[in-house]
Amino acid sequence: MKHELVQLPYELNALEPAISAETLSFHHGKHLAGYVNTLNQLIEGTPLADASLEEIVCNSEGPLFNNAGQTLNHNLYFTQFAPNAGGAPTGKLLAAIEKKWGSFEAFQAEFLTACTTLFGSGWAWLAADANGDLVITKEPNGSNPVVHGLKPLLGIDVWEHAYYLSYQNRRADHVKDVWAIIDWNVVASRY
Incomplete structure (x- = not known):
């Protein structure tokens, strides 16, 4: 199966100031597009040509693992x-967060x-077990919780290309701002 570049469900400037249009243009249009194109080249004619991203990530290594992992990660992201x-989330997801960390704020801090x-x-x-x-x-580099038998729910990209144009070396500030654009309905649907 040919893997496609995921379509953004919003305009390039819709996530500002947490993620600028310039960052999103490079991150989605250049970085992710590159991972998807390389992934498709690497699986062509192999036993993994018709595999899902999760299957490829769990059954590969090296460049194939990196490009499949980054494609899966960014699709979710x-x-x-x-x-x-x-x-904040509601319902079962919030209850599970509160059970594990005591409060949503404690989860955010961790x-x-x-x-x-x-x-x-x-x-x-x-992630959920x-x-x-x-x-x-x-997870280092392009890894994903699926390699540990977990289901990824919410992922934050801490590669510098995800935030550096707007935040330089202020990774923590970027992460704090990202909370304002998390669609908890989407995250909860993965749970």
Whole structure:
């Protein structure tokens, strides 16, 4: 199967100031497009040519793993945002967060720590295990919680290309601003 560049469900400037139109243009239109194109080249004529992104990520290594992982990660990332979103989740997801961390604010603090203490490039994820229990993971480079048998729910890209044009080295400030564009309905639908 040929993997396609995920379409943004909003305009390029819709996530400002958390993610600028310039950052989104480069991040989606250049970085992600490059991962998708390279992935398609790497799987052509292989046993993984018809596999899902999750299957490829769980059954590959090296360049194939990196490009499949980054494609999966960014597909989840770009579709979890909406203009004028934010707030907190509700229902089962909020109950699971409160069960694990005591409060939504405590979860946010631990998630911020995961984002800011990941050395180098990678991702921080809120993920669920098979029992629905939540965990925060730090994944280097293009890895994804699926490699640990977890279901990714919410991911924050902490590669510099995700924030550097607007935030320079202020990763924590970017992560704090991203809370205002999280579409918790999308995240909860993954739970």
